[in-house]
Amino acid sequence: MQNIWRQQFPLINQSTDLVYFDSAATTQKPQIVLETLQHFYQAQNVNVHRGSYPLAVSTTTEFESARKTMAKFINAPDERCIVFTKGTTDAINLVATCLARQSSINGKNIVVTELEHHANFVPWQQLAKQHQCELRVTPLNDVGVLDLSGLQQIIDHNTLIVAMGHVSNALGNINPVKKVIAEAKNVGALSLVDGAQAVGHFRVDVTELDCDFYTFSAHKMFGPTGIGVLYGKFHLLESLPPYQLGGEMIEHVSLEDTSFELPPLKFEAGTPNIEGVLGMAKAAQWLSHELTDSFQQYEQHLYHYLLDKFSVIEGIKVWGDLHSSVPILSFSIKDVSAQDVALILGEQGIAVRVGHHCAMPLMQRLGISGTIRVSLAIYNTIQEIDQLILALQSAIQLLKKDVNSGVVSKSQL
Numbered sequence: 001m002q003n004i005w006r007q008q009f010p011l012i013n014q015s016t017d018l019v020y021f022d023s024a025a026t027t028q029k030p031q032i033v034l035e036t037l038q039h040f041y042q043a044q045n046v047n048v049h050r051g052s053y054p055l056a057v058s059t060t061t062e063f064e065s066a067r068k069t070m071a072k073f074i075n076a077p078d079e080r081c082i083v084f085t086k087g088t089t090d091a092i093n094l095v096a097t098c099l100a101r102q103s104s105i106n107g108k109n110i111v112v113t114e115l116e117h118h119a120n121f122v123p124w125q126q127l128a129k130q131h132q133c134e135l136r137v138t139p140l141n142d143v144g145v146l147d148l149s150g151l152q153q154i155i156d157h158n159t160l161i162v163a164m165g166h167v168s169n170a171l172g173n174i175n176p177v178k179k180v181i182a183e184a185k186n187v188g189a190l191s192l193v194d195g196a197q198a199v200g201h202f203r204v205d206v207t208e209l210d211c212d213f214y215t216f217s218a219h220k221m222f223g224p225t226g227i228g229v230l231y232g233k234f235h236l237l238e239s240l241p242p243y244q245l246g247g248e249m250i251e252h253v254s255l256e257d258t259s260f261e262l263p264p265l266k267f268e269a270g271t272p273n274i275e276g277v278l279g280m281a282k283a284a285q286w287l288s289h290e291l292t293d294s295f296q297q298y299e300q301h302l303y304h305y306l307l308d309k310f311s312v313i314e315g316i317k318v319w320g321d322l323h324s325s326v327p328i329l330s331f332s333i334k335d336v337s338a339q340d341v342a343l344i345l346g347e348q349g350i351a352v353r354v355g356h357h358c359a360m361p362l363m364q365r366l367g368i369s370g371t372i373r374v375s376l377a378i379y380n381t382i383q384e385i386d387q388l389i390l391a392l393q394s395a396i397q398l399l400k401k402d403v404n405s406g407v408v409s410k411s412q413l
């Protein structure tokens with residue numbers, strides 16, 4: 001299968017010595033997004049929602065039209081449901097903080113999974129501690145797949161919110177979020193989906209999912225860093241108190257009191273990340289156009305090729321749900337230090353990630369300290385995978401020889 005996307009990514013396309021397999025950390029950006037960012041500072045650079053002169057009006061119009069683009073991108077009912085945030089972490093913290101400010105949550109329970117990125121775990125864990133809530137954790141099986149058999153006992157009429165990842169950043173699993181959202185709805189609980197690793201790989205439809213909140217970051221879907229989206233059902237956003245206070249989010253201020261804007265502006269205090277919003281909208285438009293069957297077939301082709309190659313390397317254990325996964329592959333190698341493997345690959349320009357991937361509870365459950373993660377994106381090629389396999393095989397050989405001859409681990413040097 002031919003790669004028709006790679007040439008649009010300058011950093012990848014021009015580099016002869018970088019094999020980038022760390023797209024789950026952040027994706028590379030297509031030329032069209034880079035041009036949007038540059039164009040903003042060259043031709044549009046004014047603040048939004050303030051000035052009445054033509055450039056301020058046109059930039060504000062484009063900024064608000066980006067909100068419409070983002071609503072369309074996830075099939076939200078309208079742009080009032082789209083709050084611009086710094087990213088997924090910021091969006092989840094917003095919801096957690098504002099829910100606790102809205103009314104007393106003492107004695108409620110909060111449901112998460114053992115698979116979560118810390119961004120969708122720590123805010124809920126700490127909220128539970130601060131407000132005497134019970135944190136309930138949906139368990140995993142031994143390879144890291146969610147076990148939903150006890151879900152009906154975990155979620156009950158006292159559940160405040162069920163928060164779960166759409167796709168695991170550490171393993172790649174696509175989780176059955178629709179089923180969990182429906183269970184939450186059955187008992188009147190709220191639902192929040194962390195979509196950081198989903199939106200760059202498949203189309204997300206929040207109306208069809210019927211979740212209450214959906215969060216994602218632009219930099220994992222070919223857009224810029226420091227910008228993302230909190231989608232919320234409008235009536236829920238309306239019922240939440242503000243997150244931060246200041247300019248942009250007020251309706252009227254007197255010495256005695258302040259009234260606030262309606263959502264989404266109510267949650268967007270201060271000057272926004274204007275170029276980030278425009279860059280994110282451009283990435284969403286680009287992705288909406290590119291995300292065809294052939295895009296997904298190509299990604300799955302790469303993923304299965306990698307899996308096949310791994311199946312013949314002795315001592316490799318691949319974690320996660322291999323039947324329902326985005327092209328992220330997480331593995332351990334028997335008797336070989338993951339850190340050393342990553343160092344050797346890195347010396348050859350092959351970028352993989354090693355560690356707990358901000359999912360320490362998951363690693364504790366699997367009984368390991370971390371994995372090596374190869375995360376692919378649409379710009380990768382079969383040749384790059386072949387290069388990885390060769391480099392990996394010789395790294396394993398070298399490290400096993402070192403172990404047998406008593407040489408200390410490279411990461412201990």
Ligand code: PMP
Nearest residue numbers: 087088089117119169196197217
């Ligand atoms: N959730 C998941 C599943 C992620 O992969 C990430 C980023 N690694 C986050 C949340 C946090 O995203 P950000 O750092 O952009 O806020």
